[in-house]
Amino acid sequence: MLQQSSPVDRVRTGPLARLGRLVAHHPVRWLVAWVLITIACFAVAVGGVTGQSLFNRLHSGDPSVGGEAQQARTVIERIEPSFDNLMLQVRGADLRDAAAVRQAAARTAQIRDIAGVHEVRSPLLSPKGVAVPSVAPLLAGGTASSGGFITVVDFKAGLTKADQKAAEQQVTTALGTVTSAFPGATGEVGGVQPVIDAITSTVERDLLRGEGIALPLTFIVMFFVFGGFVAAGMPVVGAVAAIGGALLSLFGFSHAVDLDATVVNIVTLLGFGLSIDYGLLTVSRFREELAVARGDAAELTQEHIVQATGHTVATAGRTVLFSGLTVAIALAGLLVFEAEIMKAIGLAGVSVVLVALVVAVTLVPALAVLGARRLARKARVAASDEGAFSALARTVQRRPILVIIGVLVVLVALAIPTFSVKLTASGTDLLPKSAPQRVFFEDLARDYPTLSSPEVTVVATSSDTAAVTTWAQGLRSEPGVTAVSVRPLGTDHQLVSVRVAGSPTSDDAQAVVSHVREGGAPFPTLTTGQAAGQMDFLSSMARGAPYAVLLVVVGTFLLLFLMTGSVVVPIKALLLNVLSLGAALGVVVWVFEKGHLEGLLAFSSVGAVESMVPFLVLAFGFGLSMDYEVFLLSRITEFHNHGHDNDRSVSLGLQRTGRIITSAALLIIIVFAGFIAGDILIIKEIGVALVAAVLIDATLVRMLLVPATMTLLGQWNWWSPRPLRQLHERFGITE
Structure with a gap:
């Protein structure tokens, strides 16, 4: 067993230790400062003291990049600027009732006089009545007898x-008065802005629901982990402060970029989860340091508290900072991509990690100092060298090859569905199936097909409408194509609308886009629509992926090398993370693409996974996995540096960190369960993916695969070329 250092020997002079002692000398000032900062953050970001809240500034839409689809939309918008609109769908109206039609028409005509209205289109305004062919597109099913x-x-x-x-x-x-003109009729109002409002309000509700689930459950778990209310509350208070900082950072970014509504849940709950993890580590270490600083003294003095705080921030704070760097590097990989939403998530995610780090090394220690005497009642020196986790390690070490094979079989089996993944970019499908705006647009596509956007739109640069029409008719032979129409777009372009059966991002729709883009038209063409936009998005992500992977791999490798002095351990850690993330994505595909567990998780499968999910899961999941890797490797490396052999270092490292990793994983799973409880489909997918990633990583990988592989490799774990060993001796990150 390692020898305990004397209090004098343990005095630290580094910047983190000095910060810890500064916090210990003025804990009330730090606490008051954080309370004021947190209140200000919530007031600005959510309270709307500046005139707008974060949720008023959110947007929603397909992830887009500057590809051909965007170019086509630019041409269309330049020639025929689009207008925001509202639509009223009426059902059960007797259009043969002349009196009701006259009254409804008069009320409809009055809408033209409302300030800001550009145009009103309605079959009721037809001077020749509703039976003429020209108004058929505005009648449900194209006929007045439908009553819609x-x-x-x-x-x-x-x-x-x-x-x-x-x-x-x-x-x-005013539209409500139009509906009321027809006895027994019902009407629904919808449009793009109401959809955005529905998504953002659902995100806001999901965020409150997620916090409502996570906060009490994490507090309960923390109570059992620490055995007291005071210790349990400290990381939770820190997490609330981190959420406030996260919301404020998002509010700031919303002024620089268009921020998608789903970003709020992803980033704030990530900050919440990390704060809980870091708070758990900090408070646990503070308790140990109280026991060491006090020694056999009956009374806990202020000097004991100051010394314990300085040492806690110097040690646990170092681990927190190092772990945060790994998460930040993983999220920084998103900045490489062209898509604005990925950059926004990356920037906001990195900023939230920084907030969580600052909270962990200032606010949580301040709370610990104020509650030091309560914490000292159950304070104890470092955990025993023997226990459940060291026993597990020894069991694994007796049959490492068998364990490796067994775990790999499970991980590969879970990852198999990933190879058949289908990606999509849902619009209103993000909302629950019963959501009024989703129902509205589904009814619109069914009853008024000419008003809904075609699955594929082609902008042809040609003034010859007849020539474009002749070419466009050839598209009718493509699989899934149900209709093709052509109309002039200005004087030099033609607009070709191609309607395809199935979803806007179906395989058939993408095949039409590919066919047009492969050439063959006697004039220049540009394609747009959801399928084209998704293809451009995925193409852009594929171009950026190698650079993102290189950034994350190199950055993570360097950090782990500086910590361990080995080139084998970082490579092994990276490979194991790939396996665990592949398994997590396989779970997502099995659940959401294949439609399993729809009833249990309360969602409706669209037969695909949202296109952003794999990239976000790889970034966030990788960061969280490396977080636990750092917790474990830091202790294993510490024991190895103190002279223990490889197997004993692994056993001791797992014993000392197993409880922390297990508790942290349980807490982060509870936090991400708030994602699963939400109504927005992409948030639910990310929640399932991250819960699966953390569960797989904290059990199969950290508890079984890591000790098994480190046992099998033996002293090779610590190998590095002589020049790199010399580099580590000079710049290595050690306590």
Whole structure:
């Protein structure tokens, strides 16, 4: 067993130790400062003290990049600028009731006089009545006998947000009076902005629900881990402060980039989870340091508390900072990609990690100092060298090859579905199946197909409509194509609308895009639509992936080398992370693409996985996995550097960190369970993926595969070329 250092020998002079002692001398000041900062963060980001809250600034839409689809949309928008609009779908209206039609038409015509309205389209406004062919596209099923019709209200371009909102409110009220003109009829109002509002409000509700699940459950688990309310509450208080900082950072980024609504849940709950993990590590170490600093003294003095705090921040703080760097490097890989949403998540994620780090080395120690006397009642020196985790390590070490083979079989089996993954970019499908706006657009596509966007749109640079029409008719032979239409777009372009059966990002829709882009048209073409946009997005991600992987691999390798002095351990850690993340993605594909557990998880499968999910899971999952790797390797390396042989170092390292890793994994799973409880599909997918990644990593990988591989490699674990050994001796990260 390692010898305990005397209090004098343990005095530290490094910057982290000095920070710890500074916090210990003025804990109330640090606490008050953090309370004020946290209140300010929530007031600005959520309270709207600046006139807007974070949730008012969120957007929603397909992830896009500057590819051909974007170029096509730019051409269309330049020639025919689009207008924001609201639509009213009426059902059960008797369009043969002349009096009701007259009254509804008069109320519809009055909408034109509302400030901000550009145009109103409705079959009720037809001077020749609703039976003429020209208004058939505005009738459900193309016929008045269906009892359904739609009214479209376009708003003027360039309205301020305030004017736009005021106009929308007035139009919504006026559309309600149109419906009431028909006895027994029902009407629903929808549009792009209501969809965005529905998604952002659902995100806000999901965030509150996730926190409502995570906060009490984590507190309960922490209570049993620490055996007291005071110790359990410290990491939770730190997590609340981290959430405030996360929301403020997101609010700031929303002024620089268009921030997707789903980013809020991802980033804030990540900050919450990391804060809980780091708080757990810090408070646990503080308790140990209290026992060491006090020694056999009956009373705990202020000097004991100061010494314990300095040593805690110098040791646990170092681990926290090192772990945070690994997470930050993984998230920094997202900055390499072209897509704005990936950059936004990367920037916000890195900033949240920084907030969690600062909270862990300032606020949590301050809370620990204030509660030191309560914590000291159950303070104890380092955990025993023998226990359940050391016994597990010895069991694994007796049959390492068998353990490796068994775990690899399980991981490969879980990863197999990944090879058949289908990616999509859902719109209203992100909302629950019963959500009014999702139902609205599903009804729109069914009853008014000409008003819904075609699956594929081609912008042809040609003034010859007949020639473009002749070429476009050849697309009807493509699989899944149900209709093709051509109309002039300005004087020099033609707009080709191709309708394809199935979802907007179906294989058939993508095949049409590929066919057009491969050439053959006697004039230049640009394709757009959801399928084209997704193909551009994935192509852009594929171009950036090698650079992102290189950044993450090199950065992680260097950090682990500086910690361990080995080139074998970092390589092994990277390979094991790939296996565990592959298994986690396999679980996501099996659940969401194949449609398993729909009832249990309360979702409707779209037959694919959201296109951003694999990239986000690889970034966030890799960071979290390396977080636990650092916890374990730091102790194994410490014991090896103190002279223990390889197997004993692994056994001791697992024994000392097993409880922390298990507790941290349980807590982070509880946090990400808040994702699964949400209603937004992509958030639910990320939640399942990260829960699976943490569960697999903290059990199969850290508890079985790591000790088995380190046992099999023996002293080779610590090998590195002589020049690198000399480099580590000079720049290595040691306590």
